[in-house]
Amino acid sequence: MRELSSVLAGSVSRETEERLHELLALLRKWNPAINLVSRSTLDDAWTRHILDSAQILNHAPANPTSWADLGSGGGFPGLVVACILAEWSPETTVSLIESDTRKASFLRRASGALSLNTEVLAKRIEDVAPRNAQVLSARALAPLPNLLTHVHRHLSAEGTALLMKGSGHRSEIADAERSWHFTCRAHPSKTDPHAVILQIEELSNV
Ligand SMILES: C[S@@+](CC[C@H](N)C(=O)[O-])C[C@H]1O[C@@H](n2cnc3c(N)ncnc32)[C@H](O)[C@@H]1O
Numbered sequence: 001m002r003e004l005s006s007v008l009a010g011s012v013s014r015e016t017e018e019r020l021h022e023l024l025a026l027l028r029k030w031n032p033a034i035n036l037v038s039r040s041t042l043d044d045a046w047t048r049h050i051l052d053s054a055q056i057l058n059h060a061p062a063n064p065t066s067w068a069d070l071g072s073g074g075g076f077p078g079l080v081v082a083c084i085l086a087e088w089s090p091e092t093t094v095s096l097i098e099s100d101t102r103k104a105s106f107l108r109r110a111s112g113a114l115s116l117n118t119e120v121l122a123k124r125i126e127d128v129a130p131r132n133a134q135v136l137s138a139r140a141l142a143p144l145p146n147l148l149t150h151v152h153r154h155l156s157a158e159g160t161a162l163l164m165k166g167s168g169h170r171s172e173i174a175d176a177e178r179s180w181h182f183t184c185r186a187h188p189s190k191t192d193p194h195a196v197i198l199q200i201e202e203l204s205n206v
Pocket residue numbers: 036037070071072073074075076077097098099100103123124125126138139140141
């Protein structure tokens with residue numbers, strides 16, 4: 001099993017690492033009933049979900065005032081971020097926006113069991129009042145041009161969006177540039193050679 005330190009720039013305590021293992025145990029317990037992640041990813045879930053999610057913290061500001069995770073599903077990356085921020089920045093509330101009520105119930109249950117500073121919004125992203133978040137995250141939610149509509153609604157003017165994307169990211173960026181102005185840095189993923197974390201800032205309509 002790969003070490004957390006192989007993907008994360010900062011260090012975490014043994015307690016935080018144990019919390020992440022507890023999260024994985026909850027995922028394995030509830031996945032058969034709720035289908036939180038694809039079953040085929042469970043054998044390698046520590047890398048595919050925990051490490052994959054944890055690495056986005058390398059690109060976030062320290063002590064973020066507010067963080068919202070869009071389309072959280074089984075909690076990736078949002079719950080992993082909340083586990084690590086519980087140690088690094090306990091004042092930060094991570095908002096998890098997930099419209100599927102069964103997945104939202106899992107997110108609430110897991111947050112409670114792990115004593116995380118989260119709020120779970122069981123609504124469509126479009127129906128949530130603008131969050132003005134300092135950091136937004138999303139994995140496997142929507143193609144970039146559509147995703148930026150959500151980012152524009154919920155990110156503060158000086159905020160940072162961290163969007164986890166696969167091998168098609170270059171053409172998604174080109175598509176998005178037809179409708180949006182933004183700055184973008186593509187950080188290579190440390191868990192998937194084809195994936196990137198897009199760090200998007202200064203977003204506005206063309
Ligand atoms: C493919 S899953 C990805 C889940 C998680 N981010 C991950 O990477 O494991 C997309 C999730 O976004 C949620 N979702 C899709 N559109 C949404 C919307 N408009 N508002 C809120 N949640 C949405 C779905 O219910 C689903 O759980």
